[in-house]
Amino acid sequence: MEDIIKLINTKEGIHTLHHTALMESYHSIHGSLQESMHVFIENGLLASTSITKSENRELKILEMGFGTGLNALLSYRENLKLNRFIHFTTVEAFPLPLNIIYRLNYFDFLEKPLQPVFLKMHECHWFETIDITPLALPANQANDQASEQRGKFFLFKIQADMLELKLEDNYDLVYYDAFSPAHQPELWTFEVLKKIYDACNEDASLVTYCAKGEVKRTLQKVGFKVETLKGPNGKREMIKAVKY
Ligand SMILES: C[S@@+](CC[C@H](N)C(=O)[O-])C[C@H]1O[C@@H](n2cnc3c(N)ncnc32)[C@H](O)[C@@H]1O
Numbered sequence: 001m002e003d004i005i006k007l008i009n010t011k012e013g014i015h016t017l018h019h020t021a022l023m024e025s026y027h028s029i030h031g032s033l034q035e036s037m038h039v040f041i042e043n044g045l046l047a048s049t050s051i052t053k054s055e056n057r058e059l060k061i062l063e064m065g066f067g068t069g070l071n072a073l074l075s076y077r078e079n080l081k082l083n084r085f086i087h088f089t090t091v092e093a094f095p096l097p098l099n100i101i102y103r104l105n106y107f108d109f110l111e112k113p114l115q116p117v118f119l120k121m122h123e124c125h126w127f128e129t130i131d132i133t134p135l136a137l138p139a140n141q142a143n144d145q146a147s148e149q150r151g152k153f154f155l156f157k158i159q160a161d162m163l164e165l166k167l168e169d170n171y172d173l174v175y176y177d178a179f180s181p182a183h184q185p186e187l188w189t190f191e192v193l194k195k196i197y198d199a200c201n202e203d204a205s206l207v208t209y210c211a212k213g214e215v216k217r218t219l220q221k222v223g224f225k226v227e228t229l230k231g232p233n234g235k236r237e238m239i240k241a242v243k244y
Pocket of ligand 1: 025026027064065066067068069070071072091092093094095160161162163177178179184187
């Protein structure tokens with residue numbers, strides 16, 4: 001694994017990884033941070049209908065492709081302000097070796113106190129729900145059951161091939177962060193996207209950096225209502241798909 005994965009600088013200066021066998025990078029070379037923030041946080045987490053609907057309910061996020069853990073960390077960081085109860089499930093077939101993770105320069109660009117959280121996300125066991133709720137929760141919480149749930153962040157990492165995986169939960173939001181259809185077409189088929197649709201709650205949304213016409217058509221066939229949004233820097237468009 002280590003000889004096929006190379007650290008590269010994106011145009012923001014922040015790293016991403018390049019998979020030399022697939023000839024594909026883990027993020028946009030225009031900037032991993034701006035891409036993840038734009039696609040998954042701003043158009044996913046912050047725009048999710050489920051997040052505005054019920055403030056006290058657990059918000060279940062499913063990520064396809066844990067990779068470097070950047071989306072998970074940015075979701076955790078955003079929740080320090082949102083103060084919701086997030087249950088973040090992520091699927092990864094090929095976990096990255098820790099010695100690659102330790103070399104990422106993410107904390108030259110992100111708040112340093114987040115670094116131990118990031119390491120915990122990588123060092124924790126697969127198939128175990130871990131509670132990474134910040135120790136100091138906001139002080140204005142009332143002492144009732146609903147507010148006890150707020151500000152929580154649970155991470156559940158599934159080491160599995162998405163093609164084989166049976167999804168057992170109901171999700172409110174999906175970060176679809178597979179490698180591109182050009183390199184991994186098997187992850188963008190009707191069967192896989194239908195499996196995800198079936199595991200979503202009503203009103204759930206799926207966001208992806210990909211904006212291919214073929215992917216939009218497949219998502220529509222599956223049953224999603226598809227919107228084309230402005231893409232992150234360096235990309236004209238991205239997709240948001242909503243389950244009705
Ligand atoms: C674009 S990267 C994800 C980047 C990641 N979300 C991040 O924030 O760094 C795609 C990920 O999908 C994983 N992957 C590839 N094929 C897979 C499969 N069949 N099932 C699950 N994960 C897979 C890759 O190992 C890679 O980590």
